[in-house]
């Protein structure tokens with residue numbers, strides 16, 4: 685899953701694809717590169733979820749993502765995912781051609797559950813402690829692995845009760861969303877157990893603070909660390925890797941796969 689942030693303020697690529705309006709020429713060129721490097725999903729988001737980010741209006745979010753989804757749909761035969769927690773954006777994105785909803789708030793915004801259900805699309809349910817503004821203030825858990833796992837299962841139960849089928853659900857422990865490095869590492873080591881629930885698991889660690897904390901590198905130097913982490917997640921059985929650097933991640937994955945499993 686390639687990340688396409690149509691925002692002025694995302695932590696890594698803010699402003700690249702948006703400057704007062706979506707920069708469609710850049711988006712299409714970048715998406716083409718991601719797809720030819722091996723990505724099969726394009727994740728389009730209009731609202732930054734970095735720690736401390738503020739929310740934007742519904743109309744602003746729509747103005748950012750809908751023209752991009754339409755342009756991608758017209759040009760490429762890829763799965764387009766919309767990274768949104770907003771009911772109106774989910775509905776309009778589905779109508780514009782999105783085929784997956786990636787909600788970092790796990791359908792907890794007012795009306796989100798109903799809107800996502802109406803679209804009939806699969807949904808990624810991500811764990812976050814607190815809100816995007818406050819989540820890194822003082823994250824705390826009794827036992828991060830047990831707490832996050834139980835929280836995700838409660839969201840699964842809520843979705844199933846609302847009318848989703850199990851086949852529509854993807855789970856994500858939400859690396860960096862209300863977690864310290866220790867929390868993130870413990871959750872990463874528990875990935876295989878989360879995968880054993882039978883739900884596909886999405887992992888997003890690309891260029892995040894946890895990679896910076898492990899390597900001591902600033903954002904622009906976290907590509908190798910991120911690709912390595914993604915490859916390890918894939919080796920544990922993660923179904924979807926949300927990444928900025930598709931070609932590098934693909935290389936890390938196929939080298940790890942070939943050397944660990946031998947020539948197939």
Ligand code: 9MG
Nearest residue numbers: 767786808810856858859888
């Ligand atoms: C939007 N977004 C930013 N980080 C993410 C992550 O780790 N997972 C998912 N599902 N979405 C994310």
